[in-house]
Amino acid sequence: MGDPLIKQSVARPLSAAPAIFVPRSWWPTVIITVSLVVVVGPLASGETSISALTRPPTDVRNSHYLSNRPPLQPAAFVKLPIGSVKPRGWLLETLRRQRAGLAGRLQEVSAWLQEDGNAWVDPQGRGKWGWEEVPYWLRGSILLAQLLDDGDLNAETVGWIEAVLASKRPNGDFGPRRIFGDDDSPDLWANILMLSCLQSYYECTADPRVLELMLGYCRYVATIPDEKMLTHFWQYYRGGDLLEVVYWLFNHTEEEWLLGLAEKVHRNTANWRLNGDLPSWHGVNIAQAFGEPATYYLQSGDSSDLRAAYDNFRLVRKSYGRFPGGMFAADENARVGYRDPRQAIETCAVVEQIRSDQQLLVITGDPLWADHVEDVAFNTFPATLAPDYRSLRYLTSPNLVVSDSRDYSPGIENVGPMFNFNPLSHRCCQHNHTQGWPRFIEYLWLATNDHGLLAACYGPSVVEAVVGDGVAVRVVETTRYPFEEQVVFDITPDSPAKFPLYLRIPAWSKRTEVTLNDVVVAENIAQGGYVRIEHRWKHGDTVTLRMPMDVRVHRWRDNHNSISVSRGPITYALRIGSTKVVVDPTDTAAVDSQWRPVVDLEAWPAFELHPTTPWNYGLVLEELPVEDNFRVEHREWPRSNYPFAPDSSPVAIRCEGKRIPEWTVDLTGMCGRLQQSPAYSEAPTEPLTLLPMGAAPLRISVFPEAGDDRGLRRWRGVASTDLSYTPAASYCSADDRLSAMADGLLPCASSDQAIPRLTFLPRTGTTEWLQADFDQPRDLRSVSVYWCDDSSRYDHAPTGPFDKAINEADCRVPASWRLLYRDGQDWKPVQTDGPYGTDVNRFNVTSFAPVVTTALRIEVQLAPEASAGVLEWRIGGSTREPPAAAQASDNSRDASP
Structure with a gap:
């Protein structure tokens, strides 16, 4: 049998045996057995045929729209040109809010969108402002202008594109000149984003200068030696964005050498085909790049490349996405032990996830990806922005009980105000969020290889396309989905035409029903597939899709x-x-924020939400x-x-x-x-x-x-320690905190650098001490110590921002230690029969004969070759080990209590 991920279309006549829906193993669902029913009546003729499919056909090619040219693998669907799909209803209102809000007026606010000193408009590519911000904004704004037929916004975007086209240099390079100082390699990242903008511009205008510039730039990239190709962080992990551009350009130009460049890009991009791991656990990198192997599958034809994208998706959801909303816990990076739904996701990751899902839908035809687009777009994305779309927040959590300007690290990885709504802040998301809804609308409808149309995701819209033997058709989609369960399609071809209309059946939808001109033609349709209605369509035909929302x-x-x-x-x-508290956006902006000096701060306030x-x-x-x-x-x-x-x-x-x-x-x-x-x-x-x-x-x-059944478990409170104490130490590294040993923040592993710690770095081979002073004598019987050890690896342990290598640290468990208590002016060892443990990834518990004292001291002997430190020291009046699921020895991914 063939690979199920790339199998050809399997059509099931509606009168066939019951179909089995196989659930996505990473979703909390059940196996459902459903049957498909056809109504025999006026439609039972050669004019109409209805079938259910798990995948669309790829053995034919759509002659109306450009699709993959050989030797590239055929994609399951074909993207329609920009402007083919237009929003209606609540989607149109959403875009109008974007236009009146931050997306449409960002040039009033953002310092990066000012022309003065901007490297994107300088012929030499020089200037203070000139990186990813302009193309991030353009990726959404070009679409927004087209979807709204907004002449003013279109003129703004065209002005930037004209400057880009004019910046072409003799060697093929264009735009800002950015060279990394450590190895003289070029920074291609911002240009890769701008190439995506140029794709959109070409779809709207067919301007030949676009293809000329893109070909010249690709020739320039082809000359870069491998050792200088896609070096450094962002471009290295996100090289798949360039791969997509190269294939698009090949399909438009048939330049065979581009396939060699594509292989070079893939070869020098981070390896997203690891088994059970990812090359980067940065949230946006994951959302943007996890599907890179599936993009390369179009050239390789190797099903293992396609499968790698699925494996990446499953790994991330299994490890950090065990909650609703379609995203995962990565409040900069995904960190072991930090997968609770209070953990957050970056707004950039949200819109990039939608984009990646759409690409995978086109490549694979798997309706999973359309389901996931809706999950993210309806459940996570709207809450990242204020309802008036005039401000946004960097991070959003499934469980979020306050949204203010405080620093919540190390609960989240990032330091600073990450949860407030601030139009001046969150530099990347401030520009990149603009693509979210416009791109969602752009992919509501897709062309099929058999000259039909697919309603991929649902929302009020209208599509105009060429179908069948070349007939133009207009389909008006009327619905209040995702809140109401009925979607109505009014179909108007220029002349009667036979073509297939595909409707996606979501994985959650049971008892789905389809009517054609008020006649039920299918019901109880298998979840997670498509209904294909081939009909000779005429003016006035109506299809109604009903998806009961249980x-x-x-x-x-x-x-x-x-x-x-x-x-x-x-x-x-x-x-x-909640109560809304307006705050000064300049006082509550992230450290890398930049805004225009003339911005009207009263017109662009920041605000916080506090629970009431x-x-x-x-x-x-x-x-x-x-x-x-x-x-x-x-x-x-x-x-x-x-x-x-x-x-x-x-x-x-x-x-x-x-x-x-x-x-x-x-x-x-x-x-x-x-x-x-x-x-x-x-x-x-x-x-x-x-x-x-x-x-x-x-x-x-x-x-x-x-x-209230007394047999149920009573939760533990969040008190930080069994007994409070004042910490002291013989020495504390300047990079650490004395308070770390008593702050109540549980580590997920001994190598956890995502929470504060106390170390004796850089000292080695010396005798040091940690001390706990009490405000009054205490009756004590046990201590629990969680030692630092940077050599211990617990799956992929959190290592702080940007995947810092864990073996660069110099902290190990101590060579030995003992416990002393204060007796008057003297320090005396406690009486214990047990060992002083130095296990990693767990609390080391030591029980001792009861003492009444005003202080305890841990005397630590450092190893000759390494320093030592502690993540948490708990002191108790009993022998019970402190309750903490941070016992990393059980190899659980979630170290939360």
């Missing part, structure tokens, strides 16, 4: 048995009341089936026509819950990590309202279950 409860068994609640493609989250209602609820699930515990409430459609705001959501879900008093914010200021569910709670049962996750800027979208 409430679904997902049990995240490998994330503390937590639960989330979904209806259709939308996940619902606890509505948390409780959030620490567990859901009460007393009814069986569990879905019966939830009641869907349909509300009036918002007059604003924008459904992703707390006060304008057209759908809510009512349920009941209990507060869990032990679930509070922790020492980082973030909501405490989830613990095992169900949780015991004596609190009264209260009514709760759940809103769409994307409409809830503050939210709990991953809940514990709660009950």
Whole structure:
């Protein structure tokens, strides 16, 4: 049998035997057996045939639109030219908000978009401003101008493109001149992004200068020696973006040498085909580049390349994505032990994930990728921006109970104000977010190889395309999806024409029904595939797709048995009341922010959201089936026509819950990590309202279950230590914190550099000490010590920003240590029968004969060749080991308690 990832289309007549939906193993779902039914009646003729498919055909080629030329592998779908799809309804309102907000007016705000001193408009490529910001903004703004038919915005984008076209140099290079000083290799990253902008511009204009510049630049890149090709961080990991451009250019020019360049690009890009690991765990790198092997599959034809993209996707979701919303925990990098839903994702990663999913949908035809586009676009992306689209935040979490300007590190990896809504801040996301909704709309519809159309994702829109034997058709899609379950397609060809219309059946949709001109033609359609309706279409034909949106409860068994609640493609989250606090955007901007000196700060304020209602609820699930515990409430459609705001959501879900008093914010200021569910709670049962996750800027979208059965587990509070003490030490490295040993932040491994630590670096071979002073005498019986050791590796241990190599550190467990207590003016050793442990990746517990004292001291003998340090020192009055799932020896990926 062939590789299931690349198999040819398998058509199933609707009268065939029941189809089996095989679930995505990384989704919390069940196997469903469904049957397909055809209505025999007026449509049972040669004019109409209906079938269900798992993949579209690739053995024919669409003659109306440019697709992959041999020897490239045929793609499953063909992208329509820009402008073929236009938004309607709430999608149109969303783009209008973008145009009136930060995306459409960013030149008023961003220092990088000013022409004065900008390397993108300088003929010599010199200037203060000249890196990724301009092309990031253009990638979305070119589309936004076309989708809105906005002449003013179009003129702004064309001005930048004209400057780029004029910057071409004799060697083929263009744009800013950027050379890395350590090896004299060129920085291609910003140019790669600009090439993507030029692709879009060419689709809109067919300007031959674009192909001329792109070919010249590719010739220049082909001359770069391998040792200087795609060096350094961003371009090295994201070389797949250049690979996509080269294939696009080959399809437009048929220049065979471009395939050699493509192989060179792939060869010098980071290896995204590792087995069980990734070359980078940076969040945006993952979202942007995990599919690079699938792009190269178009040239290699090797199914293992295609499979690698799937493996990367599964690995990331299994390791760090065990919660709803389609994204994963990477609040700069994904860090071992930091996968709780309070962890965040960067806005850039969100829009890049949508982009990657769309590319994989076109390449593979797998409806998984369209399902995932909707998951991210509807559940995660809207909450990254203010409802008026005039500000955004760098990071957004599935469980987020405050969104302000505080520094939440090391709860998150990044230092600084990462959760506030600030139009002047978050430099990359500030420009890159613009592509999110325009690109979503651009890929709502795709052409098929058999001269038809696919409704890939659903939303109010209109598409104009050429189908069948060359007939122009207009399809108007009317819907309030994803909030309502019906989608209506009004089909108007210029003349009667026979062609196939494909409808995607989401993996969540049971009992799906399709009607053609008010006649049911298919029902109970297999989930996670396509319905293909081949019909001789005429003016006035209407297709209606109904996808019943049942409430679904997902049990995240490998994330503390937590639960989330979904209806259709939308996940619902606890509505948390909030107060909006306006703050000075210049005082609360990230350190690398730059804005125009003349920006009107009153017109572009930053703001914070502070909770005004409780959030620490567990859901009460007393009814069986569990879905019966939830009641869907349909509300009036918002007059604003924008459904992703707390006060304008057209759908809510009512349920009941209990507060869990032990679930509070922790020492980082973030909501405490989830613990095992169900949780015991004596609190009264209260009514709760759940809103769409994307409409809830503050939210709990991953809940514990709660009950009052005394057999249930009572959660631990977030108290930092068993007994408080004042820390002291013989020495503390200037890079470390004395308070680290008593800050209550649990490490996930001895090599954890993502939380503060106390080390004696650079001292080696000496005798040092750590001390705990108490405000009054204490009756003590045990200590637990978590030692630093930078040689220990726990899967891929967190190493701080940008994948710092772990073997560069010099901290090891000590050669030996002992415990002393203060007796008057003397220090005396405690009496213990057990060893003084130096195990890595766990607390080392030492019990001793009870002492009453005002201080304890750990005397540490450093090894001759290495220093030592401690991540946490706990002191107790009993022999019980401190409760911490940070016992890394169990090889669990999640070290949270």
